[in-house]
Amino acid sequence: MKINKEEIAYIAKLAKLSFTEDELLKFTKEFEDIINHFANIDKENLDDIDINSFENFESVLRKDEVKVFKDKKELFRNAKSMRETYVEIPKIIE
Amino acid sequence: MKIHKMTIEEIKQGLEDKKITAEELVGTYINRIKKLDGKVGAFLTLQEEEALNAAQKIDEKIQKGLDIGPLGGVPVAIKDNICMKGVKTTCASKMLEDFIPPYDATVIEKLKDAGAVIIGKVNMDEFAMGSSTENSYFKKTKNPWDLSKVPGGSSGGSAASVAAGFTPIALGSDTGGSIRQPAAFCGTVGLKPTYGLVSRYGLIAFGSSLDQIGPITKTVKDCAVGLLAIQGHDPMDSTSVQHEVEKDYLDEIEKGVKGFKIGVPKEFFMEGLDKEIGRAIRKSMERLEGMGAEVEEFSLPIEDSGLSAYYIISSAEASSNLARYDGVRYGYRSKDFDDFEELIVKTRTEGFGNEVKRRIMLGTYVLSSGYYDAYYKKAMKYRKKIQKSYREAFEKYDLILGPTSPILPFTVGEKINNPLEMYLADIYTVNVNLAGLPAISMPCGFSNTKLPIGLQLIGDHFTEKKLLRAAYALEQELGVCNEVPSLGEEE
Amino acid sequence: MGLETIIGLEIHVELDTKSKIFCSCSTEFGAKPNENTCPICIGLPGTLPVLNEEVVNLAIKAGTALNCNINMINKTDRKNYFYPDLPKAYQISQYDMPICTGGWIEIESGGKTKKVGITRIHIEEDAGKLIHLEDEPFTLVDYNRTGVPLIEIVTEPDLRSSEEAVAFLKALKSILEYAEISDCRMEQGSLRCDANISVREIGQKDFNTKVEIKNLNSFKEVAKALEKEERRQKELYNFGEGHKIKQETRKWDAGKGRTVSMRSKEDAHDYRYFPEPDLPPVTIKEELINKIKKTLPELASEKAKRFSQEYKLNEKDIDILISSKEIADYFETVVSLGSEPKEASNWITVELLRVMKQTEVIPVKAEQLAGLIKLVDKGTISRSAAKEVFDELVSSDKDPEEIVKKRGLSQISSSDQLEEIIDSVLNQNSQAVEDYKNGKGKAIGFLIGQIMKETKGKANPNIAREILLEKLK
């Protein structure tokens, strides 16, 4: 399958990444090789397999109980910018 | 006896007999790291003071005659994608260069409870994506057996740390072979447990349905001790084991392989397998037969498509798991942006390395509308087929045997510009993750150029006990584990 | 040619749990910013979700109350999109295997009863809150709400007018409140509504392009926004420019009273849903569904029927009483304490709800109100004195009798005592007595007034009147 630069640019947009023109070209080529290799799965007969059937699993649920994470200072120590207890980000225009 | 060559068993004996104190022991390891890690490049963060303090506490306990736990005083290195409260956890990424978690991963709590002394955080491929540890933002780790070669990856720092005698045990994580392949490259023992046996809480996610933490050690027995310390149900991880687990991996470890049926997929020996590796595996098969195991070749035709399914599923999950790095609550933030959109895009573009971006792109692609059915859905179906193939195989065999890697440790820089070629080298390990099975890699010989060769044993779900027993028998038979690399230091 | 309006609703409802859906943080409303947070709900690397059992129970309860099928196997999925209020950059939701499907409820609108189909109900996590400050170059994020459990209820496109949409929401709210699934406080965001609306020619089978309207935060806004949008689309159709209606998301601007196109969402969303690998599927057993069914309380419509039969109340009073489960329960408690139903209903619908315009909680205990009604019934106090006592009860825990005593409000009902007073009033007002005897009926009123004046209003007016008439014979 052929992959074009525009497709890669669209995927980059979805992934919130940006590439220079050169990177985009190099990437498109690499991508094509990898994706074409993935096509080997097409030779497999997978008709009878239902991915929404589940075997051997157990429901895992927790009780509805409140536990407080006390160390709020540690919790937000990695945030780049705080205003009182709020996390600050550049202005969002809705 | 040189301290850095000691096994966990020997360390425990030494502490118990008061031949050595924990502080001396930990101090010796730290000095060795300080002296020699410049060559190897395994460590990202050395916890010297904390480790020595922890060792002192162990010594106090010994003085008082108290129990020091199954890993009492044993130094451990931790792959840098496992969160430790108050200690930088970087995933070897610029993105998390300054990230300090406010909590401990469950395995860290368990190690501390077992008395282990955490000595530092070790290098890896960025976000565990890679097979050579060349994708670290910080440095390249070298193979202690040959410093011009890669240690494998992504747990290259963990395997190199054990091989270089920096720690007797290290934790790694394995999404598609990331414990076993570096263990093989570095001549160490590496175990990828059954999916769910070890809690993932605190392991920074790559492919959530595949990731598993496991031990890398010098010997199979040490591996068993390490697994026992970190395994078990965790209420913080919904995918963790819900039933009782084995309580002792050592009590039957010396019972041998007599009567074990071992299947060897003939597909493992097809084109692409290094001849020396092939020979070493065949030799081990003969030895196992000689010890009373029944070794039989059979067909398990899943390798090729399995590799594709693995890269599709792991990249899809990674694209979602790594979407949270936006520069808001933690991690790198671009210096220069006009609005929020630009902040996110620039942060991610500047903060992630090439391989990580490639996987995010691949994962986004295979999930995006129009391609989901062609790639992701097909891969998920194929995953079920693989699970079924293994289920059928384990109806006939106790264990499956083969090489860990088709290739020997390669030269630093050799494959870095050919991602597909790098991916193809994971062919023998990824299916184990897709099926959620346990597998161990152990050294079974050396190449002519004295590079380690790894052998992989795969078990059915939760049969680690059998796996370790077979690996121990073979290890004793081959005697390879007694060899250690020379790092040029005077012994 | 006639046009009809097609409306379908998507309603997000916050479930009434103590803790969040995937972590143990509190869901309490109104906490200090980022107080209810932990490594899990702010999406720190390495953390994992564990599903709250009560979320599953409440979703099953909702499904049962809305006549849905409950699916035995429940899978969760990730919905991927970047927004600063979504810490993991994906929302854990349900995509192709929602917990409930295929239900309905009955609504009444324009004097007719109608069944409205429920397509599905799924569970998901809420996002955080962005605080936009005017004239400031930044936005603030509060993650208290991230991970608060929600159910999303999607209706069939069965609604044909804004009145029907509002009737549906009211019926839904009442059911969810009654079943204690959610407190449904729209002003706190615990019930939020998005609407899909399109118009088509009557008789046409296919649907035309629909427009999604978001941010409808009260019944009034739902009505207004839908009417506006309906008018806009119909006008375009009537001009023969139906094709100008494009599929888009519009946001209701309550201040400006109109919908505005949401800019950022111009490109089609590509949410890249896939199964959540961190959560195994949950199986729901038949026993659990049956157990939950049994806990389902009487719904409003059933209660209305019962109130009419059991208490013989009129429809208007019943409507008011059952408008909230809390009030209906309160009413029944007062009655169970011995009050006459009509009397209890009057006090609640008039006096209690008057003072409750200012408060959220019921300010007078059922025991207090029942006690007060008893005092009136026995003739111990007058109706007007009772109102005075009631007003004090609003801010006091005291027994009504105590208040009556303290304020000296009890009536003089003893005939001996009254006779003495009446005799003296008659002596002092011979002119009025004369007038009465000459046929001036009004004089009675004057005399009663004098008795009241003499007793400082404490005479029991009925008894006083009886004695007076007897003496004037």
Ligand SMILES: [Mg+2]
């Ligand atoms: Mg939703």
Ligand SMILES: [Zn+2]
């Ligand atoms: Zn939380």
